[in-house]
Amino acid sequence: MGLDIRIPIGLMFSILGMILVLFGAFGNSAIYQRSLGINVNLDWGFVLLVFGALMLAYGIRGGRRAAAAAKEAGAGNQPGKQSRPNGH
Numbered sequence: 132m133g134l135d136i137r138i139p140i141g142l143m144f145s146i147l148g149m150i151l152v153l154f155g156a157f158g159n160s161a162i163y164q165r166s167l168g169i170n171v172n173l174d175w176g177f178v179l180l181v182f183g184a185l186m187l188a189y190g191i192r193g194g195r196r197a198a199a200a201a202k203e204a205g206a207g208n209q210p211g212k213q214s215r216p217n218g219h
Contacts, residue, residue: 137190145183151176
C-alpha cells in the first residue's frame with residue numbers, strides 16, 4: 132500500500148497554517164479588539180503550521196523506512212541465498 136495519510140494531512144494543515152500566519156501578520160489589527168487584542172490567527176496559524184510540518188516529516192520518514200525495508204526484503208530473496216520463511 133503506497134498511501135501514507137500523514138502526507139496529505141500534513142500538506143493540508145501546513146497550507147492552512149501558512150494562510151492564517153500570513154493573514155495574522157499582514158491583516159487589519161483592528162479586528163482583534165474583540166479577542167482582547169490577541170492575534171488569534173497568528174497564534175493558531177503557527178500551531179497548525181508546526182503540526183502540519185510534523186505530519187509531513189513523519190510521513191516522509193515513514194515512507195523512507197518502508198522503502199528501505201522493502202529493498203532489504205527484496206535483497207533477501209536472491210537465488211542462491213538461503214532465507215528463513217516468514218512466520219505468521
